[in-house]
Amino acid sequence: MTKQELFENIKRKQSFLCVGLDTDFKKIPEHLYEEEDPIYAFNKAIVDATARYCVAYKPNTAFYESLGTKGLWALEKTIEYIRTKYPDQFIILDAKRGDIGNTSEMYAKSAFEHLKATAITVAPYMGEDSVSPFLNYPKKWVILLALTSNKGSQDFQLVEDANGEKLFEKVLKKSQEWGTDEQLMYVVGATQGSMFADIRKHAPNHFLLVPGVGAQGGSLEEVVKYGMNKECGLLVNSSRAIIYADSSESFASAASIEAKKVQTEMAKYLQAII
Amino acid sequence: MTKQELFENIKRKQSFLCVGLDTDFKKIPEHLYEEEDPIYAFNKAIVDATARYCVAYKPNTAFYESLGTKGLWALEKTIEYIRTKYPDQFIILDAKRGDIGNTSEMYAKSAFEHLKATAITVAPYMGEDSVSPFLNYPKKWVILLALTSNKGSQDFQLVEDANGEKLFEKVLKKSQEWGTDEQLMYVVGATQGSMFADIRKHAPNHFLLVPGVGAQGGSLEEVVKYGMNKECGLLVNSSRAIIYADSSESFASAASIEAKKVQTEMAKYLQAII
Structure with a gap:
């Protein structure tokens, strides 16, 4: 997907919501345990209930990997389902990968050729040759960790060099030598609004x-105030607050209501730019 | 495995070699394509041929993930085979994971409960709460990226703060507040011998x-000179130079010869401490 196509989707749907599919076997409604593939059944219902209110989905690979081949199979089917039924959705594989060149090539192949995601999150610690193999796919995206929403982000990301430049600022600057804003996005945690x-x-x-709105405590209003640009420039993720809004048989309609609530707030903020 | 047990294995086998199982479908001998699971058949033969010369195996998750569920299945079977037939081997899942706490918990579950690896490589960028969930498993290990062997390691790992402390030094110091040397190891690239x-x-x-000996150009002699301590303190990895030593039907015996060559050199260096 191009940047322009993403922006068109945002304008059309009046939303820059990304729904995080952090699907945990222990947290899905019990009646789904009877399904042949409970994780996939849950995701399918959540996607059908929320697709009209969001422009992106972000399955988190850890949750699927923890279930072994069964989990990976559910992940493959989930992405395939979204791609087929909702082809306008931007699909982010939240994997935080990054390794030496020949290994990152394999991860890129897995994300873009095998799973057919639109984007993958990548950790910057190993530098350019760990990131660039992901940039060789037209219309696919790297979403590089810059400033994350967790407490540990303070351990290294905020460390300043001799010129007062913080590590995350260095990541932002340096990585722009590797790819354009048509290929690269950044992860920036919402709990650090003023940043x-x-x-x-x-x-x-x-x-x-932007993760960290909702369960992790960030404010959407603040994110928009400091982070929105003229092409929106934001994908705000919410996982738990939407997908686990209710644990009964009405989980999907509860998710729909929560997603709509966020979308309605987003539509208000989008008036400023469209 | 405890640190003492690992050191005992090193003394007994006169080796601190780790064989990297970067198994690439395109690089394995063609006659294996007839097998039901060519990747597993290759790994099994390599393990049987090299186990007496090494103390650790390091399957690289990227290579398995790139094949989807089929690849993950081969990875599961490979680890299970090593654990059962060679229970003295230290099994490192080279995955470079790291995410917010609840997600790292899932990765830890995947590595230690599902796959039953002994250790996992972890990227430090997201700080303490991204690493600590991996430290909650007794006798399991986190191997944290410090100074890697690739060119991109210079982009961020060598950046100095106002006091002249490099980022990788900060990672070494800070992470020692999170776990002991019975739980934590570090990845240090061999191409940077004097470091x-x-x-x-x-x-x-x-x-x-220590990756980067062999195909990536590092020298074992230099690594030992500057890096060995009184409990050895080194696991030196070689992947391609051993597992792809030969692409004919004799691939396993060629791998055995290469592994033995490295082990013989290691035995010489170990005389200094045992």
């Missing part, structure tokens, strides 16, 4: 994937 | 996993 102004100094035109 | 002296200032007692 968005700083991020936008270094990456005014890039899309930012 | 080992610096690493040992910060982590005198830790085991170091």
Whole structure:
């Protein structure tokens, strides 16, 4: 998907919501245990209930890997389902990968050729040759970790060099030598709302994937205030608050209501730019 | 496995070799394509041919993931085979994982409960709460990226803070607040031989996993000179130079010869400490 196509989807759907598919076997409604593939059945119902309110889905690979081949099979089917039934959705494989070149090539092959995701999250610690193999796929995206939403983000990401430049700022600057804003997005945690102004100094035109709204405590209003640009430039993720809104047989309609609630708020903020 | 048990294995086998199972479908001998599971058949033969010369195996998850569920199945069977037939082997899942706490918990579950590996490689960018869930398993290990062997390691790992401390040094120091040298090892690339002296200032007692000997160009002699401590403290990995030593039907005996060659050199270096 191109950046322009993503922006068109955002305008048409009045939403920049990404629904995180952190599907945990222990948290899905018990009546689904009777299904042949409970994880896939859950995801399918969640996707059908929320697709009209979001522009992206973000399955988190850890949750599927923890179930072994069964889980990977559910992941494959989920992505295939979204691609087929909702081809306008931007599908992010949240995998935080990154390794030496020949290994990153394998991860890229897995994400883009095998699973056919639109984007993958990548960790920057190993530098350029660990990231660039993911950039060789036209219309596919790398979403590089910059400033994350967890407490541990303070351990290294905020460390300043001799010139006062923080590590995450260095990641933003350096990585722009590797790819354009048509290939690269950044993960920026919503719990650090005021930092968005700083991020936008270094990456005014890039899309930012923003986790941490909802369960992790970030405010959508603040993210928009400091982070939105003229092409929106934001994909805001919500996982638990939407997919686990209800654990009864009405889980899907509860998810739909929660997604709609976020979309309605987003539509309001989008008025400023469209 | 405890640190002492690992050291006993090293002394008994006169080896600190780790064989990297970077098994690429395109590189295995063609006659294996007739097998029901060519990847597993290749790994099984390589393991049988090299187990007496090494103390560890390191399957690289990327290579298996790129084949989808089929690949993951081959990975599961490979680890199970090593665990059952060669229970003294230290099995490293080279996965470079790391995410927010609840997600790292899932990766830990996958590596240690599902796949039953002894250790997993983890990327430090997201800090303490992305690493600590992996440290909750007794006798299991986290191998944290410190200074890697690729060119891109220079992009961020060598950046100095205002006090001249490099990022990888900060990772070494900070992570020692999270776990002991009975739980934590570090990845240190062999292509940066002289840096080992610096690493040992910060982590005198830790085991170091050293990739980059062989195909990536590092020298074993230099690694030993600067990196070995009184409990050896080194696991030196070789992947391609051993497992792809020959692409004919004699691939396994060629791998055995290459592994023995490395082991013989290691035995010589071990005389200094045992």
